[in-house]
Amino acid sequence: MTKPIIAQKAPYPVEVEDGKTYFWCACGQSSKQPFCDGSHKDTGIAPVKYVATTSKRVFFCGCKHSDTAPLCDGSHGKL
Numbered sequence: 001m002t003k004p005i006i007a008q009k010a011p012y013p014v015e016v017e018d019g020k021t022y023f024w025c026a027c028g029q030s031s032k033q034p035f036c037d038g039s040h041k042d043t044g045i046a047p048v049k050y051v052a053t054t055s056k057r058v059f060f061c062g063c064k065h066s067d068t069a070p071l072c073d074g075s076h077g078k079l
């Protein structure tokens with residue numbers, strides 16, 4: 001498994017919709033950040049599924065090093 005690349009050292013704020021499913025890019029190579037565009041092919045890294053349980057703004061990790069992925073846990077501040 002290769003290491004993820006840092007898409008950006010900050011989270012992506014996204015207004016998610018209750019009941020909707022999202023696939024967060026874990027490899028950092030997607031051009032549709034913070035979501036998967038299939039670029040992880042051959043990286044050994046898979047996207048992470050996120051199902052919204054309420055409609056609200058969430059902060060998806062952009063650095064790909066969060067311990068609470070797919071959401072930001074502040075780890076980007078230590079990179």
Ligand code: FES
Pocket residue numbers: 008009010011012060061062063064065066067071072073074075076077
């Ligand atoms: S953007 Fe990755 S932990 Fe905040």
